[in-house]
Amino acid sequence: MNADPAVQLRLLDLQAADTSLAQLAHRRRSLPELAAITEHRGRLTGLEGAVVDAQTTIADIELEQRRLENDVDTVRTRTGKDQARLQAGGLPPRELSGLEHEIATLARRQSTLEDELLEVMERGETAADELRVATAARDEVLDEMHALEARRDEAFGEIDAAVAGRTPEREAVAAALPADLLALYEKSRSQGGTGAALLRQRRCEGCRIEASGSELSALRKAEPDAVVRCENCRAILVRTAESGL
Structure with a gap:
């Protein structure tokens, strides 16, 4: 030729x-922001999972707390009725003895339930702290990722503008050959x-x-x-x- x-x-x-x-x-493919965004997305997935886990734990604890509170209220109501009957007097000795035994049993049951309720509330506070930590960490990573995406988009814009300017030059030279x-x-x-x-x-x-x-x-x-x-x-x-x- x-x-x-x-x-x-x-x-x-x-x-x-x-x-x-x-x-x-090559620059568009290898922007450092791309690798950083991928890394942040991985971290974000883990942190979002931690937030969901903490929220689920809190929901379970709240359900358990409501159940215990209802049980305590039931015991208190039953105790109140028994004490009212006791104070009213006029009960046969056997029934009186049984009523006193039931009041004592209810008192022990209430004490046990209140201890369980206190433990559940403490677990709730711990779970709430974990949720706050996980949420703060997730939000921080999310803010960092948004900043990285903004820098990526700015770089993409500059690269695309350069490509748009260079491509017609290339096409003009090629057309003349x-x-x-x-x-x-x-x-x-x-x-x-x-x-x-x-x-x-x-x-x-x-x-x-x-x-x-x-x-x-x-x-x-x-x-x-x-x-x-x-x-x-x-x-x-x-x-x-x-x-x-």
């Missing part, structure tokens, strides 16, 4: 645009990542390897309009006065 040296030189402009676009794409030369450039870029590279002092600027032996001899013999490629990275070699041939 042959192409005017001036046309071949435009390949470097195309490569510069593609390199810039590739760098922008002969179709066969552009096709070879795209093939070279797909093979080694570099479509075209300057040959400077016998060194390919794409792979940084110096031509020698038969490759160097072939480059020296090639006509100025011949399209030549690097034997190592397969990039189109653009020859200029700097090529050192």
